[in-house]
Amino acid sequence: MNNVETYANIPVIINKGADWFSSIGTEKSKGTKVFALAGKINNVGLIEVPMGITLREIIYEIGGGIKGGKKFKAVQTGGPSGGCLTEKHLDTPIDYDSLVAAGSMMGSGGMIVMDEDDCMVAIAKFYLGFTVDESCGKCTPCRVGNKRLHEILTKITDGKGTMEDLEKLKNLSSVIKDTALCGLGQTSPNPVLSTINNFWDEYVEHVTEKKCRAGQCKALKKYYIDPEKCKGCTACARACPVGAITGTLKNPHVIDQDKCIKCGTCYEKCRFGAISIK
Amino acid sequence: MDTIKLTIDNRAVEVPKGTTILKAADQMGIKIPTLCNFELEGLALKNHPGGCRICVVEVAGRRNLAPACITECMQDMVVKTNSPRAINARKTVLELMLSDHPNDCLQCPKNGKCELQALAADMGIREIPFQGEQSEYPIELSPSIVRDANKCIMCRRCESVCHEYQSVGAIGAVERGFPAVVAPAFGKNLIDTNCVFCGQCIAVCPVGALSEVDHTGKVLRDIANPDVKTAVQVAPAVRVALGEEFGMPAGSIVTGKIAAALKAIGFDYVFDTDWSADLTIMEEGTEAIGRFKAFLAGDKNVKIPIMTSCCPAWVNFYEKFYPELREYPSTAKSPQGMFGATVKTFFADKIGVPREKLISVSVMPCVAKKYECEREELGANGNPDVDYSITTRELARIIKMCNIDFKNLPEAKFDSPLGESTGAAVIFGVTGGVMEAALRTAAEVLTGQTLPKVDFEEVRGLEGVREATIPIPGVIDLKVAVVYGLKNARMIMEQIKAGNCPYHFVEVMACPGGCIDGAGQPYHHGDASIIKARHAAIYKADREMPLRKSHENPEIISIYKEFYGEPGSEKAHHLLHTHYFDKKKHFDLEK
Ligand code: SF4
Ligand code: SF4
Ligand code: SF4
Ligand code: SF4
Ligand code: SF4
Ligand code: SF4
Ligand code: FES
Numbered sequence: 001m002n003n004v005e006t007y008a009n010i011p012v013i014i015n016k017g018a019d020w021f022s023s024i025g026t027e028k029s030k031g032t033k034v035f036a037l038a039g040k041i042n043n044v045g046l047i048e049v050p051m052g053i054t055l056r057e058i059i060y061e062i063g064g065g066i067k068g069g070k071k072f073k074a075v076q077t078g079g080p081s082g083g084c085l086t087e088k089h090l091d092t093p094i095d096y097d098s099l100v101a102a103g104s105m106m107g108s109g110g111m112i113v114m115d116e117d118d119c120m121v122a123i124a125k126f127y128l129g130f131t132v133d134e135s136c137g138k139c140t141p142c143r144v145g146n147k148r149l150h151e152i153l154t155k156i157t158d159g160k161g162t163m164e165d166l167e168k169l170k171n172l173s174s175v176i177k178d179t180a181l182c183g184l185g186q187t188s189p190n191p192v193l194s195t196i197n198n199f200w201d202e203y204v205e206h207v208t209e210k211k212c213r214a215g216q217c218k219a220l221k222k223y224y225i226d227p228e229k230c231k232g233c234t235a236c237a238r239a240c241p242v243g244a245i246t247g248t249l250k251n252p253h254v255i256d257q258d259k260c261i262k263c264g265t266c267y268e269k270c271r272f273g274a275i276s277i278k
Numbered sequence: 279m280d281t282i283k284l285t286i287d288n289r290a291v292e293v294p295k296g297t298t299i300l301k302a303a304d305q306m307g308i309k310i311p312t313l314c315n316f317e318l319e320g321l322a323l324k325n326h327p328g329g330c331r332i333c334v335v336e337v338a339g340r341r342n343l344a345p346a347c348i349t350e351c352m353q354d355m356v357v358k359t360n361s362p363r364a365i366n367a368r369k370t371v372l373e374l375m376l377s378d379h380p381n382d383c384l385q386c387p388k389n390g391k392c393e394l395q396a397l398a399a400d401m402g403i404r405e406i407p408f409q410g411e412q413s414e415y416p417i418e419l420s421p422s423i424v425r426d427a428n429k430c431i432m433c434r435r436c437e438s439v440c441h442e443y444q445s446v447g448a449i450g451a452v453e454r455g456f457p458a459v460v461a462p463a464f465g466k467n468l469i470d471t472n473c474v475f476c477g478q479c480i481a482v483c484p485v486g487a488l489s490e491v492d493h494t495g496k497v498l499r500d501i502a503n504p505d506v507k508t509a510v511q512v513a514p515a516v517r518v519a520l521g522e523e524f525g526m527p528a529g530s531i532v533t534g535k536i537a538a539a540l541k542a543i544g545f546d547y548v549f550d551t552d553w554s555a556d557l558t559i560m561e562e563g564t565e566a567i568g569r570f571k572a573f574l575a576g577d578k579n580v581k582i583p584i585m586t587s588c589c590p591a592w593v594n595f596y597e598k599f600y601p602e603l604r605e606y607p608s609t610a611k612s613p614q615g616m617f618g619a620t621v622k623t624f625f626a627d628k629i630g631v632p633r634e635k636l637i638s639v640s641v642m643p644c645v646a647k648k649y650e651c652e653r654e655e656l657g658a659n660g661n662p663d664v665d666y667s668i669t670t671r672e673l674a675r676i677i678k679m680c681n682i683d684f685k686n687l688p689e690a691k692f693d694s695p696l697g698e699s700t701g702a703a704v705i706f707g708v709t710g711g712v713m714e715a716a717l718r719t720a721a722e723v724l725t726g727q728t729l730p731k732v733d734f735e736e737v738r739g740l741e742g743v744r745e746a747t748i749p750i751p752g753v754i755d756l757k758v759a760v761v762y763g764l765k766n767a768r769m770i771m772e773q774i775k776a777g778n779c780p781y782h783f784v785e786v787m788a789c790p791g792g793c794i795d796g797a798g799q800p801y802h803h804g805d806a807s808i809i810k811a812r813h814a815a816i817y818k819a820d821r822e823m824p825l826r827k828s829h830e831n832p833e834i835i836s837i838y839k840e841f842y843g844e845p846g847s848e849k850a851h852h853l854l855h856t857h858y859f860d861k862k863k864h865f866d867l868e869k
Contacts (some may be wrong), residue, residue, distance in 0.1 A: 137432065137451070137458025138329045144374040147456040151410040153653075168407060175370040178343045178363070179331045186342060 024037035025051030029095035033106070039075075040067045052093040055085060059113060070115040076123065078107030080130040081187030081193030084120070097211055103194040105187070119216035120199040121206055124191045125153040131188035142185030145176040148193060157217040160272065161207040169203075170196060221262045222278045227252035229274035235268035236275065283754065284355040286615030299335060299346040299357055310335065311368065311397055313484055314433035315347035319806040321790035322742050322763055323482065325438035332397070336361045343367055369401050372477045377408035379455075380428050387424070388486035391801050394431060395485075395514050399461050413459065420468040421652045422475040422491055422645040427459045429487040436460060436479030436488060444788065445765035446595070448473035460487075469604065472598050473831035474764065476591035477645030477797025482804075489704075490645045490798060493666040494676050494858055498635045500665075501544040508637045509547040509625065510540050511696070514555060515643040515793035518815035522800040522808070523674035524684040529811030531819050534689025536641075539677050547625075550692040553698030555706040555715070557837070558588060559828035561854050562610035562712075563719045564845035566783060570724075570754060573782070581606045581758075583774070583781040586712050588612040590650035591788035593858065600771045601860035603784050609855040611812040615656050616646055617696065618663025619853040624841045625696065633661050640667040643707070643796030646788070655856055671797025679768050679859045698833035701732075701826035704819045709736040709762040709792035710744065711816065713785040715757075717748060718827045724753045732826045740791055740813060742766050743779070754782070762787040834846065 009031065022030040035058070038044050049058065055075060055097035059065065066072050074084040085092075085186040092098050094271030096106050114123065128150045137143045152169050155161045173189035173196075180186045197202060205211045212220040225245075227238070230252040237245040237253055242261040247253030255266070267275045286303050293302045303310050314330035315324065317545055326348055334343035338356035344362060346357075358364060376398065379519075385390050415427035437450045437460055448471040452461050455496040462471045478489040501508055515742070521530035565584065572580040585607040587593055593612075595605055608701040611619065622633040629636075640647060647667040650656065656663050677684050691697070702718050705711030714734045736746035737758060743766050748756040759781045760765055767786045773779035789796045794812040802808045825831060842850045 132455060135455040137454045140331050140371050140375055143456055143458060144378050148374060148377060148408040148410050171508065175367045179334050179367050179371055181328060
């Protein structure tokens with residue numbers, strides 16, 4: 001017993017009795033649970049909910065739905081070494097066991113909601129970066145393995161990944177889980193494994209089509225000028241820091257994809273909405 | 279005793295409670311690979327961090343794989359050491375290790391003797407599937423040790439030895455995560471730490487991250503130089519270990535072959551450190567007798583216990599950790615030092631060669647001796663008494679380079695006048711040997727009687743701390759202690775500091791079992807039976823010597839007649855004794 005949440009439960013249990021407390025929640029996970037609801041959701045903050053509540057209730061009733069009316073994609077629970085729950089888990093009652101069964105965990109009680117603009121490969125990479133920093137370095141799988149996992153994910157989000165890399169990711173993740181010395185290493189591949197399980201298509205797209213559907217992986221972004229909409233004002237060409245845009249006044253401009261460093265300046269400069277990201 | 283029944287690879291086995299899966303499997307003939315796990319059984323060296331994860335096995339009902347080296351057997355456990363899951367995990371972990379490794383075996387000091395290399399061969403590694411950032415550390419040189427942290431696999435064996443066995447703590451894990459490595463703190467060079475250059479870290483390192491400074495090139499260069507003469511000396515412990523490098527069984531005594539090989543290599547004069555070990559007994563013994571007599575006469579200022587001073591790692595230790603007690607150890611130089619001082623004076627004069635033109639080389643089981651050679655006080659006018667010291671392993675390499683069939687080499691004798699020795703000298707190679715050799719001479723000198731029996735079994739053995747009371751009839755009941763491992767030496771120093779040290783005479787060696795397991799010896803890879811075989815061989819060599827007491831060595835008697843006068847003479851003091859420095863301040867100032 002060493003966290004505030006546990007202490008906070010005690011006075012209530014003393015006041016109202018253990019029977020009352022255990023009447024709340026599910027058979028195996030009694031009482032209530034505090035989550036830190038965050039991410040792409042209208043109402044962020046700390047919430048205390050009875051065990052057994054569904055994700056749908058949390059997100060749409062308590063959380064007030066996804067920001068900007070975007071489409072729900074996933075919710076990451078359990079902190080950096082947790083996993084992702086997706087649409088198919090929206091109606092699963094949440095307790096310790098169901099989260100583990102779904103490939104995540106209760107962990108620190110973090111609950112980060114993601115929408116269609118979040119790239120799941122980038123998310124996995126983000127969380128892994130955290131474990132790479134936190135690894136103590138004592139055991140090989142965590143010290144070297146997580147570093148290599150992170151490097152492979154970076155390769156993929158940089159558009160240089162191969163299908164073989166995806167196989168390596170899978171094997172390496174499960175070996176790290178199987179062999180790391182402490183809890184940190186044993187759970188660190190969870191974000192990779194759970195995003196691979198639930199969003200395999202996105203991984204494959206990154207690798208085979210060099211495409212990030214969320215548009216989050218900068219290296220995979222492609223800026224295009226729509227010749228129909230381009231008025232040939234030259235604003236973009238003048239603003240481009242690397243001279244990737246060519247074209248003459250009043251004629252449609254073109255972006256040289258090999259030169260483009262995907263800085264987005266042209267996109268912001270164009271007053272006619274002629275530049276799009278694919 | 280409680281026993282546990284379990285199944286390993288479909289075979290039933292019963293083991294005492296507390297046995298690890300690794301040991302249980304081992305006794306069934308199932309060899310689970312290991313890297314970090316290390317133990318020199320019965321010799322106080324061990325390391326069980328469970329960190330490398332090479333030894334993982336599958337245990338039925340367990341969520342993840344279990345490290346066999348630190349997982350205890352449980353009743354009815356079902357273990358698979360060779361399931362596809364375990365093999366794949368082991369291979370992947372090995373590949374990860376190799377993905378942050380230079381993999382330049384051909385230029386590596388451990389080539390052919392590396393545990394990582396052997397494992398990669400056994401596991402059939404043909405490519406390393408993971409590429410990425412590699413650790414980059416500068417290669418560090420010190421007088422004795424080359425440290426290439428790029429090859430460190432973080433097994434932490436060296437750290438355990440340096441901290442727990444030697445109580446020095448010069449190297450340990452620094453940084454965390456991927457940059458983690460075992461190194462001296464604050465990015466220092468070993469020479470700027472409390473390192474005593476015992477080299478035991480080298481002796482246990484499974485890879486080429488730690489190795490001895492190599493002088494083989496210099497030796498071959500000087501042998502080929504017509505303008506200089508070369509004289510070589512060979513330490514006692516070398517003769518019971520060198521054979522291993524040529525496929526001979528541990529404990530083979532190859533004294534005569536060594537003399538023959540050194541001659542074949544082309545040294546002009548092939549002498550024996552055993553000769554100067556006898557000389558050490560004369561000097562150290564005389565000093566000890568002087569102190570005992572003063573002590574018995576009630577002198578309150580005399581430093582008792584007298585301590586041996588022939589192990590240079592131990593000398594470094596008291597200079598760095600206990601400089602205030604540096605008057606307790608004998609002022610006698612090490613046998614290497616005494617030999618060097620004699621060869622560069624008496625012998626150089628005898629052959630009419632200036633000391634600068636006489637290159638003196640030593641073959642030692644030791645890497646601390648390399649450091650000792652560089653001590654300014656052990657030389658004259660900037661010319662060292664011993665130009666360089668090579669290890670047993672380096673000698674083996676030279677012999678191989680010179681195309682010598684060592685195993686079938688006919689034996690030869692050491693040259694005169696610095697080549698004759700007694701059994702008292704050869705036992706310098708083991709823990710308790712210097713003590714026993716000193717007792718053989720001191721007892722006869724103190725009583726004026728011939729010893730009925732020269733064997734002092736009381737001080738023999740392989741325990742880290744041994745004590746005995748040796749009655750010297752009519753003089754004293756001599757309380758002696760023999761220790762190896764500097765942690766044990768520290769304990770004695772603390773007793774002296776507290777004023778409750780019960781001993782009159784203490785022998786200290788830094789290495790496990792003494793010089794037989796010095797850091798320059800052929801690698802034992804954790805096999806204690808090798809050390810035990812060398813130990814037995816030393817006593818066998820002693821028994822087989824016609825003379826077994828240092829003072830009976832005719833070449834010792836003659837050197838006193840011809841050159842030194844008598845033990846403890848002014849000349850002997852000048853050449854055969856030394857003084858110690860306070861090297862502690864230096865570190866305190868830095869802090
Ligand atoms: S799994 Fe634990 S012990 Fe191993 S390196 Fe990571 S944090 Fe350290
Ligand atoms: S994104 Fe930046 S680099 Fe690329 S074309 Fe536009 S302005 Fe130039
Ligand atoms: S340490 Fe071993 S594996 Fe590494 S380069 Fe040297 S011999 Fe090869
Ligand atoms: S040589 Fe001895 S003291 Fe120095 S780092 Fe190695 S084990 Fe420690
Ligand atoms: S230097 Fe050698 S013994 Fe020390 S941790 Fe590294 S690999 Fe292990
Ligand atoms: S015990 Fe022997 S081999 Fe070890 S450091 Fe001392 S002198 Fe050298
Ligand atoms: S040998 Fe078991 S973890 Fe290293």
